[in-house]
Amino acid sequence: MPALPLGRIPAFWAARNPDAPAITHEGRTxxxxxxxxRxxxxxxxxxxxxxxxxxxxxIGLPNGxxxxxxxxxTWKLGATPQPISARLPKLEREAIVEVAAPSLVVGAPAGAHGSVPCIDVDFExxxxxxxxxxxxxxSRYWKAPTSGGSTGRPKIIVSNDPGLFDPFEPRLQQEIDRAQxxxxxxxHNGPFSFSMIGVTLGNHIVVTTRFDAEETLRLLSEHKVDWVMLVPTMMHRIWNLPEEVxxxxxxxxxxxxxxxxxxxPAWLKEKWIEWLGAPRVHELYGGTEAQGATWITGEEWLQHKGSVGKPAVTCEMKIVGADGQTLPPREVGEVFMRPLTGPGTTYHYxxxxxxxxxxxxxxxxxxxxxxxxxYLYLADRHTDMILAGGANIYPAEVEAAIDAFAGVRSSAVIGLPDDxxxxxIxxxxxxxxxxxxxxLRAHLGERxxxxxxxKSFELAHEPLRDDAGKLRRSALRAERIKARA
Structure with a gap:
């Protein structure tokens, strides 16, 4: 069937089964x-x-x-949702509103942004x-999330795709009329995009306020969930639960x-493949800008351990060295990509x-x-790489080894200045x-x-990654350099 405007999707599925559950949150459906x-x-x-x-x-509302x-x-009016964290400090939200120039801010007190209308979280x-x-x-553009890792002036990534979806066209391994x-x-772009696609496919969306390891398993079981997206931090916390749980x-x-x-981490992925079976474990790599992406199944991964997959048919990728030249296979460099539809076709800032x-x-x-x-293999983000004694050290590799140590929930590895x-490290x-x-040192010595x-360790007293698995090493590093000074 032809694609429908996003605003028409709820009526489309309601006409087929009006009493079917659409969204569940904390026991309310x-x-x-x-x-x-509504x-x-x-x-x-x-x-x-x-x-x-x-x-x-x-839209600065909590999960729900x-x-x-x-x-x-918003879509029913032909407008574009621009999601932000409900917990943003006022100054950060002000900076985003200044860039986005929205006609409405949802989730802010009245008058919080001058002449821009605001409605609070409980608005009815x-x-x-x-x-x-x-x-x-x-909607000319279907979404406009902010960059998850940006610092300083905010950057809004506007998808160039219009708000049109075919409710009978499965996407990204998501099927029609299931539970997610x-x-x-x-x-964050991942949960936002995948769950909205789930709504367009008539899925029953079960959303949590925050991630909890055992509650995730309970909801997967209770609602007979077909499809779920996790980040490695969530996978690690679930795996750390007692086996009997x-x-x-x-x-x-x-x-x-x-x-x-x-x-x-490869060890964690192997555990999940052993637990769920390779056909059920999938991985996606790509940016919010959608210039390119890879996808790898569990079966492929076992044949290419550590890989994030091959470039999708919609894009091309290459590895570029410091001199700007394309590198041959197995040489490490910066990952570049472009969509087959041409640069700038998938998004604008x-x-x-x-x-x-x-x-x-x-x-x-x-x-x-x-x-x-x-097949593409990732080392680390260029900005996070540590140069110590002439050697390039990728924090993600060290963090994976630390996270495999019993009792560790998460870790962050940074470079601190040394004469x-x-x-x-x-x-x-x-x-x-x-x-x-x-x-821990003995454990790392084996890996x-x-x-x-x-060279030094510090015990943290709170999670280092947020619920989306994001870690801001640059901010952690800056805090510790300032403390030293």
């Missing part, structure tokens, strides 16, 4: 018919506040049914507003566990300009290499039960060459 009617009324409220076709609407309602109300539209269908409108669990923060939940309905957003080299190739800052079969070596370790440094073992 809205049906497809309820979701359609978003119609909310769209009219937004229109009365000044939202017009083509506008951006900044209200987040989805805000997005679909006037019940006298009609919940009937609205005139059909198509969303344990990640919806303001993992074993008591029925995951037989889970068809796809997709992971992305950060490098996954607000608040920044894209950085391209000759031919329209772009990099998202990752270092890696390709084998003779065209002799240039940098020394420092590890920040999140281990709730405490840290036996001697035992890493000596010069890669951190």
């Amino acid at each position: 809205v049906t497809r018919a309820e979701f359609d009617r 978003t119609n009324r909310l769209a009219r409220a937004y229109a009365a506040l000044g939202v017009n076709e083509g506008d951006l609407v900044t 049914i209200g987040f989805y309602e805000a997005c679909f109300a 539209p006037d019940p006298s507003l009609s919940d009937a269908e609205l005139p059909e409108k198509i 669990l969303v344990p990640g923060p919806l303001y 993992r074993a008591k939940y029925d995951l037989s309905h889970l068809r796809v566990m997709l992971h992305l957003a950060a490098p996954c 607000l608040g920044a300009t894209s950085k391209q080299i000759e031919g329209g190739w772009e990099s998202i800052g990752d270092i890696g290499w390709m084998d003779e079969d065209g 002799d070596m240039g940098n020394t 420092h590890a920040i370790v999140d281990a709730p039960g405490g840290l036996d440094e001697a035992a 890493l060459v000596r010069y890669k073992i951190p």
